[in-house]
């Protein structure tokens with residue numbers, strides 16, 4: 001129904017307008033129990049039971065929603081009813097900011113891709129906090145933190161620390177976003193010296209907060225697919241040395257060569273969706289080679305089907321997220337992917353997804 005009726009209709013209109021309308025609708029639907037029950041019946045209840053444990057958290061399913069769709073944490077209830085195993089909310093910045101001028105969101109349907117240069121548009125931490133605090137959550141929530149555009153890059157750590165402190169009570173895990181291509185100089189934080197310093201400050205703050213609140217909230221770092229292959233070993237070394245709890249690979253790519261010739265190929269911004277899949281797989285495999293399970297990888301980028309998902313898990317991911325696949329295939333994509341993975345588990349003769357994945361990795365060696 002989504003692909004045949006709703007998507008053709010939605011795709012006739014401006015992408016950001018449709019995004020706004022959808023978020024508003026989901027936010028309202030979340031306050032109406034009969035609508036929530038219906039969404040759960042159509043989508044959530046169709047999703048197989050396939051729990052995974054990652055970063056010490058029990059997730060009911062291995063596929064979550066990637067950051068960027070619910071930047072202000074307005075749609076937690078409705079999105080949870082779609083069968084996602086977790087929701088990553090944000091990116092939220094300490095202060096509100098409008099993001100980049102419009103237009104800044106472009107669909108490339110012939111490649112099942114999107115280019116965006118949103119630039120961390122959000123209402124800031126204050127309304128975000130009110131929204132998470134007033135919603136009863138049913139799946140683990142990740143909170144993706146960013147820095148304000150006006151904060152000098154040398155002071156970026158202050159913004160992340162402000163996010164950690166103010167939202168500590170509401171996060172099941174934090175994602176430190178140093179990989180969006182749409183905030184000037186942000187990705188410079190991935191260089192060795194900058195990352196070393198940033199992680200030192202972030203992990204120290206997290207440990208202080210853990211002692212204060214007697215609960216350790218895991219911290220994951222979200223990286224770009226555009227990191228050079230030969231920088232991955234040192235990046236992985238820093239994640240291990242600072243005892244970061246997870247790594248999310250990957251954000252969108254500034255390499256638009258895969259969509260050359262399409263109408264929006266030359267728009268500035270990050271490319272997501274199908275054309276990102278191979279590079280995200282490659283980065284996952286290279287990271288896994290270095291990390292060897294010491295820091296779990298959350299795989300994201302171009303995952304549309306259960307086969308894509310399985311491939312990413314075998315490459316080294318322990319859990320997955322989708323964004324563009326959700327836009328192109330609708331809420332049913334979650335159950336399709338999770339159920340396809342459940343079938344792989346059953347066929348493998350193992351009892352758990354991680355058991356089936358480890359077996360497949362060994363067989364592939």
Ligand SMILES: Cc1cc2nc3c(=O)[nH]c(=O)nc-3n(C[C@H](O)[C@H](O)[C@H](O)COP(=O)(O)O)c2cc1C
Pocket residue numbers: 066067068069071090091105114116118120144177180222250251252271272273274276300301302303321322323324325
């Ligand atoms: C419109 C749009 C907005 C996004 N905003 C964010 C964001 O605020 N923070 C973030 O970490 N990633 C953001 N992303 C990146 C996604 O979380 C994801 O890493 C990327 O799109 C690759 O996954 P996909 O191919 O399944 O979309 C955004 C992606 C899109 C398409």
